[in-house]
Amino acid sequence: MTNINALDPGASPLDYYGYELRRHREAAGLTLKQLGGILNYTGSLVGQIETARKVPTPEFSERVDAALGTDGLFSRLVELVLRSRLPAWFQQVAELEMRATEICSFQTHMVLGLLQTQGYAQAVLGALDRSDLEDRTAVRLARQRVFEKGEPPVFWAVLSEAALHLEIGGPEVMREQLAHLLSFESNPRLNIQVLPFSAGAHPGLQGSFDVYRFSTDPTxxxxxxYGSGHPTANPDTVRECSLRYDHLRAAALSLTDSAELIRRVMEDRYGDAVA
Structure with a gap:
């Protein structure tokens, strides 16, 4: 644990963030409690972030920038902090998501991280390990900021119908999650298709996979x-998986029919409706 009087800004992005936060707060002549009052957070939370015991959120960082006049410094730093808190084997994936011009994802049994709500993400991440759950959830949700870029990637998601029925987090969490999927209906850059049970045998039976395409780099x-990721640019693998994905999209319901199925499952199984 970082000593409150001996912050080492070179220890990690989180320590550097805390060091800079304390430095700017003290330069402004504010106590922890005073800055917390301005930010609408507790002074205790500010202190935990300053001592690298708590991970800051993008919202917290935006408020700090506004309160201390730091010209977006903490909003920029928080991106590095959150990425550094991802499991080491997954950090490359976060980088791929940020650089890709097109992302194509197939999921066999659950909603993928880029589309998860907070409640759903907490339930997934906490299924076996609930330590630091709030921070780990914030780190996962921060990846969704890729859709807020000036030029976000075109995103295609093919979800097995099983993802709509596997009750993760309980009915209320599932209602919220399915409603979240429906919220993208009018977004042409974010497309969700459902592969129905009636499709039977399909090219994705071997498991979930993602395809990342870039403006200049190889796909x-x-x-x-379990606990490992396997990215590859092998041309044969890329061709095979791209073909598999084309066939999965062809076997899946249309965008409109997929939304109707999501809405129907939400109404029938989880007792809520979205107009």
């Missing part, structure tokens, strides 16, 4: 195991 295929 990368990513698959995942």
């Amino acid at each position: 990368i295929v990513y698959t995942e195991g």
Whole structure:
């Protein structure tokens, strides 16, 4: 644990963030409690972030920038902090997401991280390990800021119908998650298709995978195991998985029919409706 009187800004991005936060706060002549009052957070939380015991959020960072007049410094730093808090084997994936011009994802049994709500993400991440759950959830959700870029990637997601029925986090969490998927209906850059149970045998039976395409770099295929990720630019693998994905999209319901199925499952299974 970082000593409150001996912050080492070179220890990690989180320590550097805390060091800079304390330096700017003290330069402004504010106590922890005073800055917390301005930010609408507790002084205790500010202190935990300053001592690298708590991970800051993008919202916290934006408020700090506004309160201390730091010209977006903390909003920029928080991106590095959150990326550094990802598991080491997953950090490359976060970089791929940020650089890609097109992302194509196939998921066999659950909603992928880039589309998860807070409640759903907490339930997934806390299924076996609930330590630092709030921070780990914030780190996962921060990846979704890729869709807020000036030129966000074109995103295609093919979800197995099983993802709509596997009750993760309980009915209320699932209602919120499915409503979140429906919120993208009018976004032409974010497209969600459902592969129905009626499709039977399909080219994705071997498991989930993602395809990342870039403006100049080679396409990368990513698959995942327990505690490990496997990105590859092998041309044969890329061609095979790209073909698999084309066939999965063809076998899936249309965008409109997919939304109707999501809405129907939400109403019938989780007792809520979205107009």
